[in-house]
Amino acid sequence: MGLVKPKKFLGQHFLKDLSIAKDIADTVDECPGLPILEVGPGMGVLTQFLMEKGREVKVVELDFESVAYLRENFPALEGNIIEDDFLKLKLEKLFDGRPFVLTGNYPYNISSQIFFKMLDYKDLIPCCTGMIQKEVAERIAAGPGSKTYGILSILIQAWYKVEYLFTVHEHVFNPPPKVKSAVIRMTRNETKELGCNERLFKLIVKTTFNQRRKTLRNSISSILEKGNPLSNDPVFNKRPEQLSVQEFIELTNRVETALKDKADIDCGNDIARKGATSQKE
Ligand SMILES: C[S@@+](CC[C@H](N)C(=O)[O-])C[C@H]1O[C@@H](n2cnc3c(N)ncnc32)[C@H](O)[C@@H]1O
Numbered sequence: 001m002g003l004v005k006p007k008k009f010l011g012q013h014f015l016k017d018l019s020i021a022k023d024i025a026d027t028v029d030e031c032p033g034l035p036i037l038e039v040g041p042g043m044g045v046l047t048q049f050l051m052e053k054g055r056e057v058k059v060v061e062l063d064f065e066s067v068a069y070l071r072e073n074f075p076a077l078e079g080n081i082i083e084d085d086f087l088k089l090k091l092e093k094l095f096d097g098r099p100f101v102l103t104g105n106y107p108y109n110i111s112s113q114i115f116f117k118m119l120d121y122k123d124l125i126p127c128c129t130g131m132i133q134k135e136v137a138e139r140i141a142a143g144p145g146s147k148t149y150g151i152l153s154i155l156i157q158a159w160y161k162v163e164y165l166f167t168v169h170e171h172v173f174n175p176p177p178k179v180k181s182a183v184i185r186m187t188r189n190e191t192k193e194l195g196c197n198e199r200l201f202k203l204i205v206k207t208t209f210n211q212r213r214k215t216l217r218n219s220i221s222s223i224l225e226k227g228n229p230l231s232n233d234p235v236f237n238k239r240p241e242q243l244s245v246q247e248f249i250e251l252t253n254r255v256e257t258a259l260k261d262k263a264d265i266d267c268g269n270d271i272a273r274k275g276a277t278s279q280k281e
Contacts (some may be wrong), residue, residue, distance in 0.1 A: 011107030025049030031127030137182035
């Protein structure tokens with residue numbers, strides 16, 4: 001069969017430059033020994049270099065035409081081509097439960113969702129590399145005080161060290177995208193424990209950034225609902241973009257304490273109310 005005609009709705013911008021494809025494939029070298037899962041191999045420009053690494057390589061591709069192309073041109077991949085939507089794929093059994101490297105020249109329209117999924121599977125993914133829209137790469141790597149610092153930056157940096165590796169220009173793709181691209185690497189921290197309640201941490205990050213202009217005191221009060229027992233600590237007068245990941249962890253611990261105090265107060269009030277009612281009876 002001939003080359004695959006790029007489909008816009010699948011975010012297909014095929015890489016033409018082999019030396020850039022090789023550079024992207026080489027980003028997995030910092031994560032030695034692990035099997036590799038490539039998202040969106042298209043016509044295999046990156047896959048061919050990943051296969052040279054002497055590791056187990058699986059690919060997941062949604063486009064049936066690209067899958068047919070790969071089956072015809074990459075017989076050595078037989079059995080390792082998964083025709084599916086990466087966002088729906090169950091990853092637990094993929095390499096018999098072994099951890100793996102996630103990589104790809106990702107479909108830009110779903111890159112944030114891909115990284116949220118990586119976070120859900122962080123125990124299995126110690127390393128994630130690849131190419132995305134430059135603006136998203138900058139957002140992931142951003143620090144406090146920057147305009148692009150947000151939910152994705154904090155949640156990823158809480159568990160991964162982020163490296164912005166290099167920028168890629170539009171003309172090396174067919175068709176050229178409207179935006180520049182960038183290659184990044186995310187390497188999971190040695191300790192997987194955050195030092196706070198993970199679910200509450202995620203809730204606080206999302207709640208505060210969804211009301212970015214509000215002070216933490218105001219946005220967090222929606223989590224505590226009525227009877228906000230937050231202290232007068234000036235940290236609560238800050239806005240979310242001013243806090244580092246570590247400060248968000250400390251904040252989570254304070255909010256958890258406040259929630260426990262509130263539960264104790266509510267419970268105490270409840271007992272007092274019940275006591276008062278029974279005395280009347
Ligand atoms: C930017 S292209 C990259 C193609 C190829 N790796 C290259 O560098 O030329 C993104 C690829 O992801 C595939 N894709 C889009 N959505 C997908 C999804 N949800 N799951 C798996 N693959 C997807 C597209 O069909 C396309 O082949």
